[in-house]
Amino acid sequence: MRYYVFLKKFVPFIVILYFIVGNFTWGVYRLEIFPVFSWELFSLVPNLEVDYGLKVNAINNEALETPAYFQDLSNDFSEAKSITAFFVIQDLGEAIEADDNESVQKLRHQIETTYLSEKNQVEYIIVKRSYYPIKRWRTGAFEMEAEIERYAN
Amino acid sequence: MKDTLTKIISHLNIRTIIRLLRGYQNYDDQTFSMQKDAYDKAANIVRIYYILMCFWTINLYFVSWRDWYGLDGLPQPLWPIRWLDYVPFEAGLNALAVASMLATLLAALYYDRRAFRILGFLFVLQSFAIPNSFGKINHSMHLWVAAGFFLIFLPDGKNSSITKRHQYLTAFFGTQFLVLSFYTSSGIWKTAGAVIQIFLGEIHAFHPFGLAQHVANRLVQTNYESIFGSYIIEYPYVGWPLFVGAILLELFSFVVAFRPNLHRFWAVNILLLHLGIWLTLHVTFAPNILFMLIFFIYSPFHPKELAIKDVLFSMPVIGDLLWWYSKGNKQDNAIPPVGSPSPNVAAD
Numbered sequence: 001m002r003y004y005v006f007l008k009k010f011v012p013f014i015v016i017l018y019f020i021v022g023n024f025t026w027g028v029y030r031l032e033i034f035p036v037f038s039w040e041l042f043s044l045v046p047n048l049e050v051d052y053g054l055k056v057n058a059i060n061n062e063a064l065e066t067p068a069y070f071q072d073l074s075n076d077f078s079e080a081k082s083i084t085a086f087f088v089i090q091d092l093g094e095a096i097e098a099d100d101n102e103s104v105q106k107l108r109h110q111i112e113t114t115y116l117s118e119k120n121q122v123e124y125i126i127v128k129r130s131y132y133p134i135k136r137w138r139t140g141a142f143e144m145e146a147e148i149e150r151y152a153n
Numbered sequence: 154m155k156d157t158l159t160k161i162i163s164h165l166n167i168r169t170i171i172r173l174l175r176g177y178q179n180y181d182d183q184t185f186s187m188q189k190d191a192y193d194k195a196a197n198i199v200r201i202y203y204i205l206m207c208f209w210t211i212n213l214y215f216v217s218w219r220d221w222y223g224l225d226g227l228p229q230p231l232w233p234i235r236w237l238d239y240v241p242f243e244a245g246l247n248a249l250a251v252a253s254m255l256a257t258l259l260a261a262l263y264y265d266r267r268a269f270r271i272l273g274f275l276f277v278l279q280s281f282a283i284p285n286s287f288g289k290i291n292h293s294m295h296l297w298v299a300a301g302f303f304l305i306f307l308p309d310g311k312n313s314s315i316t317k318r319h320q321y322l323t324a325f326f327g328t329q330f331l332v333l334s335f336y337t338s339s340g341i342w343k344t345a346g347a348v349i350q351i352f353l354g355e356i357h358a359f360h361p362f363g364l365a366q367h368v369a370n371r372l373v374q375t376n377y378e379s380i381f382g383s384y385i386i387e388y389p390y391v392g393w394p395l396f397v398g399a400i401l402l403e404l405f406s407f408v409v410a411f412r413p414n415l416h417r418f419w420a421v422n423i424l425l426l427h428l429g430i431w432l433t434l435h436v437t438f439a440p441n442i443l444f445m446l447i448f449f450i451y452s453p454f455h456p457k458e459l460a461i462k463d464v465l466f467s468m469p470v471i472g473d474l475l476w477w478y479s480k481g482n483k484q485d486n487a488i489p490p491v492g493s494p495s496p497n498v499a500a501d
Contacts, residue, residue: 002318004316004319004320005324007320007323007324007327008323010306010327011303011323011324011326011327011330012329012330014302014303014331015330015331015334018299018331019334019338022338023338032290033232034231034232034233034278034282034290035278035281035294035295035298035299036286037292037295037335038338038342039292039335039336039339039342040338040339040340040342041292041339041342042343042367043339043342043343043345043358043432044349044350044372045346045347045350045355045356045360045362045363045366045367046366046367046369047350047355047356047359047366049370051374055380065426069376069377071374071375072376074376080376081376081377082375083290083374083375084287084288084289085449086290086374086375087288087289088287088289091288093484097465100421106228106287109228110229110287110288114228114287121412129247131373133366133367133369133370133373134293134362134365134366134369134386136369136373137369137372137373137386139385143209
């Protein structure tokens, strides 16, 4: 019976602890302590979105007719539509803007060895951009596009 | 008003809160009288959980082991597998893969022994940290991993006594409660986000275009075409009630842990929610669907007989109000007309 009394207290304790830790670490530090999570998914509706994109200029020393975003190059890169790739590009953009060179090197290495490695040589730029989601989905138009760094692997 | 508030606060203790959370009940402690049945079902679910956990782990390595093999390390290793940075990566990965498959197999075979459940959990935690060490944490297996933690606390052995079964069902309830609280947490974030965006004058989660904006944004991020994504963007008013319904479903999920009448109903709706997310946003949560099917559609606490009225009265907030209203009406009807003799007098 003593174990039952323990469980009766332990069950709500763990549920509340998970809730507090998950929400605090995410809400304050944007940090996840796997497998604890706040479950903040799709909580803010995107209005005018600001994000980073990886635009490819040249592949194997041949310039593309029109520079194209990585997610549009699924014929060249098998991971082009990967959501993980999208998030790693966001991290790289943030690291560049924060002048965090160590993170920039690490993230560049990850992108070039994981997502761009199917081609021998890729020239690309990291672009900061803003857009309205439905307008971009319909027309492909951005409100703003600005190059923040240029790389070649 | 002040007196009423003081009265309510003075009555607010754990027992009252649990009674409020349990709401309407169409059975008298049915869980207790049918405890053996519930225990048998729960034990079966636990067995299925460990068999599937073994499958998920083996499948994880089937799909990705070869890809990870060529790496010189994980780009952003999570805490359970930080140790891989201090050993030759391939050797460490091979050891972890073999040990994890073995540990989960042992947990599936000896699921009634805590030592094996702990072993299984420790290796599942490490195995599923690997695919999440590439810069983005994917949450599709969180339910399964977190459930493994609570299941450690099931009592060992055959559990033939009433007390042991009671302990078993309490730990099992804990797993259900934890998982449903994840959905509530998600619902709270969405509601809070909507309140902030309403004040900022932006399109928010309760706005008719809320879902359409989400879908469009997700699709342009990856240049993916989901099955109904473009339909929701073109006809946002179709998605509006679905999104509002989904938020309410998430928000009140934790209450459902205390209301067995709703276990199946809620699981079906959460299943539909995940199906809808996949059809529009192209985000797959297949393991969550399987979890809901096993732990809630087949819930050991689900009453044997259930009328639509019971489901309706058990619904959070609306059901509570309907039940209280109907109770009030019954009490009103039960008041004998003025002048009629009281039951006691009649008995005399």
